[in-house]
Every structure is written in structure tokens, then in C-alpha cells.
Amino acid sequence: MPISAERFEDIPEDEDGRSPGTNAHEILSFLEANPEQAFTRSEIASETSVTEGSVGPTLVRLRERGRVDHRGRYWRISDHVRSIEAASNHAGQVAASHEDESMAYDEWHEYAVDPRDERE
Incomplete structure (x- = not known):
């Protein structure tokens, strides 16, 4: 239909x-x-x-x-998919390494936001 x-x-x-x-x-x-x-x-x-x-x-x-x-x-x-996964794993490791530290929002935002997202 x-x-x-x-x-x-x-x-x-x-x-x-x-x-x-x-x-x-x-x-x-x-x-x-x-x-x-x-x-x-x-x-x-x-x-x-x-x-x-x-x-x-x-x-x-x-x-x-x-x-x-x-x-x-x-x-x-694809290598592209593998590189995205590697970047995600790295981001997770960075976040985990900062887990016990207090972090200001601006500092956290710097780690968490992809600069390309800012353009949208």
C-alpha cells in the first residue's frame, strides 16, 4: 500500500x-x-x-x-569505523582518569564536545 x-x-x-x-x-x-x-x-x-x-x-x-x-x-x-571506535575508547579512558577529580563545566565541555558539533 x-x-x-x-x-x-x-x-x-x-x-x-x-x-x-x-x-x-x-x-x-x-x-x-x-x-x-x-x-x-x-x-x-x-x-x-x-x-x-x-x-x-x-x-x-x-x-x-x-x-x-x-x-x-x-x-x-572499515578503517573509519575502527578509528571512531578507537577515539570513543580513548574518550572513555580520559573520562575515567578524571573520574575522581572535580572538573568545572567548561573544562568538561572541552573534553566532551566535538568541535564540529559547535557549528550546527
């Missing part, structure tokens, strides 16, 4: 497949758990609940979004 253009605009985007239960979520979770390895489509299918016929199209969409890298027959989590 078709929907109106207005209703279409109200549908939230899926945030790069991070919605639990989606093929993208299953594949990304598996690849993120194995960041130092690359896998073929059939290996990804055998390690996830995603059917082999759905793995390829899902990987192509994830590559277009910059979430995975592809070379030859192999796929892996």
Missing part, C-alpha cells in the same frame, strides 16, 4: 543499519568483533544469521555508507 510523501519524510533513517535484527546490524556486529580479519561473503553468511543471498547486497550498501571496506573477494570493517 502506498504512503503519502509527507509520511515518507517522517520515516527515520536507519542509522547505517545499526537497528538490531537487521542484516546490516548482524554483519556489522560480526565484522566489528573481528576487526583484524577480512572475510568472504560466504564466510560472513556462515558466521551470521544472514542468508548468503542477502549478504552481498547488504555489504554493497554498507560499503556505500563507508562502514565496510572491500578488496577482491574480501570484506572487513
